[in-house]
Amino acid sequence: MKLLLVATDVSLAGVVRSSMVRSGGIVDWVVSGDDAAPALRNGAYSCAVIALGGGEGEDERVLQHMRQGGFDLPVLIITVGQYVEERIRLLDLGADDLLVKPVHLEELMAHLRALLRRCGGTGRHEGALQHGALRVVPASRTVTYKGVYVLLTEKEFELLEMLLRGKGRVFSRRRLEEALHGEAANIASNRVEVHIHHLRRKLGSEVIRTVRGVGYAMGAD
DSSP states (O other), X not given: OEEEEEESOHHHHHHHXXXXXXXXXXXXXXXXXXXXXXXXXXXXXXXXXXXXXXXXXXXXXXXHHHHHXXXXXOEEEEEOOOSHHHHHHHHHTXXXXXXESSOOHHHHHHHHHHHHHHTTTSSSOSOOEEETTEEEETTTTEEEETTEEOOOOHHHHHHHHHHHHTTTOOBOHHHHHHHHHGXXXXXTSOHHHHHHHHHHHHHOTTSEEEETTTEEEEOOO
């Protein structure tokens, strides 16, 4: 396993590197977010750990730049975030896993092993869905359109993924409502239409087409 570590904490970097070497891995360590993109362009990494925790949104900034740059390797963030909202935002921005400081080394290594297992052990997410300029990576729940990272809500992502996996099919509003909301589905609600409106606003009006009297499908590729 080859790991990119983006961290300002010298002691953390030291123990991570020592542990990785003992288990036959390799660690490239950079101390600032500005150094992460050049490192990613020059190295084939299994995963990345971001542990900047400066309290100024630096972890978030680096994560956004990685996803916007098309780097879809698994990312674990070690955060000092005190609030649940901060951690939820990091996950919505494309983080695959989070740990909150202080972190035990053995727990960190276990999280890294689990992350690689989920992503097929290759360091690159498997099963990316492509539709024209739209690229969706289900494993990391990341979406890029024309190379730009797009932030979707949980339901927007689920709806888009369902339409992409069923490309060529037309889904009725009832089917989409039941898939998104299960037993809580309310066929009389307009939640599906609202999600589709938001997706079109974020990804372009042509991304999802309406089939009158039937339902919705992906637009032309």
